[in-house]
Amino acid sequence: MSSESTDVWTGWYRDRRGAEAIAVAVHGREVHTRIRGIEYEGSGLAALAAVGSGEALAGCVLEWDLPLPVVLAGAEHQATLCCLLTLGDRGSDGRPDRVDLSLTLHFGGAAYTSGIAGGDFDDALARIRRQLPQGADFGRGLLERA
Numbered sequence: 001m002s003s004e005s006t007d008v009w010t011g012w013y014r015d016r017r018g019a020e021a022i023a024v025a026v027h028g029r030e031v032h033t034r035i036r037g038i039e040y041e042g043s044g045l046a047a048l049a050a051v052g053s054g055e056a057l058a059g060c061v062l063e064w065d066l067p068l069p070v071v072l073a074g075a076e077h078q079a080t081l082c083c084l085l086t087l088g089d090r091g092s093d094g095r096p097d098r099v100d101l102s103l104t105l106h107f108g109g110a111a112y113t114s115g116i117a118g119g120d121f122d123d124a125l126a127r128i129r130r131q132l133p134q135g136a137d138f139g140r141g142l143l144e145r146a
Contacts, residue, residue, distance in 0.1 A: 011023075030043065056096060067079070068139065
């Protein structure tokens, strides 16, 4: 059994057919979720594909919140990272024709946003990190597993 931990975040899946609550599980560098009875997995949320068929998730929006502690002046403070991932319609290669990721960190009464990033979670987090008050940084828990 692996010593890597599994994080589970709840959120929403939306497409033209409606919305449904989902749970996103991250184990190591693998992401798993179930949408309308179909299991999806991938190396990241933008790379989710149906188990068995390999059909990429496309034409939808995924939203989820996760706790992301922020360390400032040696003290850890609770913060929430709100994530919005838009996967465009399926392109000719079967993959989404666009991947848009937007992150917003709610911390200390302020909202720090990444703007629209091309699906790169690390890049979006780096944009937010540059906006934090001087001396503030993310707690390490999420970044080690992201």
